[in-house]
Amino acid sequence: MTAVERRTPEIDQEEVRRARRLQLERIGRWVLPVAIMALAIWLWDRICVWNEIPQYILPRPGVVVRTLYSDAGLLFGSLLVTLKITLLGLLLAVIGGVGLSVLFAQSKWVEMSFFPFAVVLQVTPIVAIFPLINIYVDNQTARLLLCAWIVAFFPILSNTTLGLNSVDRNLRDLFRLNGATRWQELWHLRLPAAMPYFLGGLKIAGGLSLIGAVVAEFVAGASGQSSGLASRIIEAGYRLNAPRLFAALILISLTGIVIFLLLSLLSHLLLRRWHESALEREG
Structure with a gap:
């Protein structure tokens, strides 16, 4: 096996890892902000319930x-x-x-x-x-x-x-x-x-x-x-x-x-x- 043939699988694996990383970044760019926003809204609602805050001060x-x-x-x-x-x-x-x-x-x-x-x-x-x-x-x-x-x-x-x-x-x-x-x-x-x-x-x-x-x-x-x-x-x-x-x-x-x-x-x-x-x- 030549040196070029030995390096080819390593290069292919690196390309696969790079493609996976880019795909995760693309997904995370949208999923993470939505998840954090949903968590913030849920905490907002729970704080109102747990502390029995009146609607005229902080509505749910x-x-x-x-x-x-x-x-x-x-x-x-x-x-x-x-x-x-x-x-x-x-x-x-x-x-x-x-x-x-x-x-x-x-x-x-x-x-x-x-x-x-x-x-x-x-x-x-x-x-x-x-x-x-x-x-x-x-x-x-x-x-x-x-x-x-x-x-x-x-x-x-x-x-x-x-x-x-x-x-x-x-x-x-x-x-x-x-x-x-x-x-x-x-x-x-x-x-x-x-x-x-x-x-x-x-x-x-x-x-x-x-x-x-x-x-x-x-x-x-x-x-x-x-x-x-x-x-x-x-x-x-x-x-x-x-x-x-x-x-x-x-x-x-x-x-x-x-x-x-x-x-x-x-x-x-x-x-x-x-x-x-x-x-x-x-x-």
Whole structure:
């Protein structure tokens, strides 16, 4: 038996072990979070039973699910209001962040002049800015939308600017040697190279826009049939309606998870054929 023949079974066994490990990882990626979540819900229910906690303090999971079903018309109507503010704020953040990033990439003087203002917006708490917005903006929807935009704007701006400025200098020199204009270099080189950075910022901004919309509703104290989920939480807290409060919180959390998953799927679909991060996940 040759040395190659002796090594072949060892290589095959290693490939089998590697395939099994990858299969277990794929299964565990979904099974473990579901199992931990189920255990947490079971403990929540048992703590309520063992300690005889009143419903108005901590409702059992089954009570929250029943409330979610019985109050579906009210809660899902408010969810649509919050979701509209979230998505519009995210859209404006994408338009403004990408547009300003392109200007920054074209002129260092513009970046040095305006980037500090973007940092100021990011580091100043939205609850401190909202009183000024409340004075200068009359429309309630516009106030909430502006808050969601402010919170979601900076991650897209900073990540996209970083991506546009991280292009390989040799490739930029090659474009210039071939007579490419600045806008041709931007469109064919810098924007594709910045796409993974932009998508990373977009996933962050998606959650932040939801947070901005909810926090703005809390600060604004919005009420009425056309108000969002934050107002339902405030209302339920005043009325000691803990099941509705928990149901609204669950809807907000599920909305954030769905937004993150959709943006992650978008990122994977756009990058899977050419970017190293997506290729590694497929391998």
